[in-house]
Amino acid sequence: GESVGLHLPTLSVQEGDNSIINCAYSNSASDYFIWYKQESGKGPQFIIDIRSNMDKRQGQRVTVLLNKTVKHLSLQIAATQPGDSAVYFCAESGGSQGNLIFGKGTKLSVKP
Amino acid sequence: EAGVAQSPRYKIIEKRQSVAFWCNPISGHATLYWYQQILGQGPKLLIQFQNNGVVDDSQLPKDRFSAERLKGVDSTLKIQPAKLEDSAVYLCASSLLRGPFSGNTIYFGEGSWLTVV
Numbered sequence: 545g546e547s548v549g550l551h552l553p554t555l556s557v558q559e560g561d562n563s564i565i566n567c568a569y570s571n572s573a574s575d576y577f578i579w580y581k582q583e584s585g586k587g588p589q590f591i592i593d594i595r596s597n598m599d600k601r602q603g604q605r606v607t608v609l610l611n612k613t614v615k616h617l618s619l620q621i622a623a624t625q626p627g628d629s630a631v632y633f634c635a636e637s638g639g640s641q642g643n644l645i646f647g648k649g650t651k652l653s654v655k656p
Numbered sequence: 657e658a659g660v661a662q663s664p665r666y667k668i669i670e671k672r673q674s675v676a677f678w679c680n681p682i683s684g685h686a687t688l689y690w691y692q693q694i695l696g697q698g699p700k701l702l703i704q705f706q707n708n709g710v711v712d713d714s715q716l717p718k719d720r721f722s723a724e725r726l727k728g729v730d731s732t733l734k735i736q737p738a739k740l741e742d743s744a745v746y747l748c749a750s751s752l753l754r755g756p757f758s759g760n761t762i763y764f765g766e767g768s769w770l771t772v773v
Binding site: 576578589635644 | 701
């Protein structure tokens, strides 16, 4: 079975609010994690990544948090916009020789 | 910079027929991946090429799926004969080096949508 899963299949937020998308992973050997955004009819788009030697990484309006103790990953989106509406996937890898394993995704809907 | 190109975008075939998907990766990317994404699920790796060699095809159903990357650039994924459960989006992706790791982003194409009826 898949080693990466998501707590919530759907998330609805008001425009301008912050969004938090969660992900649990089961492989303690995973050392690299990525968040992808997939809009309807398109391929996954890289958002942000984090290595296992970090616990936080920030990008433009996005922050990824990694808690290795409980094997939990989260994506925070600040000031969520309608263009953020998409399915978000977390993915994990066990290193440069490993595969990228995706979770099932969380659908984010932004209400205007 | 041009992205990963895939064709056809949509294909409907009957079960037991064959289908082929084409992928042109980002220029200069040595590693090419084919993923299968079933509706409502995350992508699953089918096969990974490093230049024109296969480095991982452990999840490719080899009795019906085949893929090649003869000149180390374009790639073709074939399904023959197709089954109903093959209905999915077939995503091609590429990266500069064999990944994934920080700094070696894997870029995806828009996918080829297959419906088997």
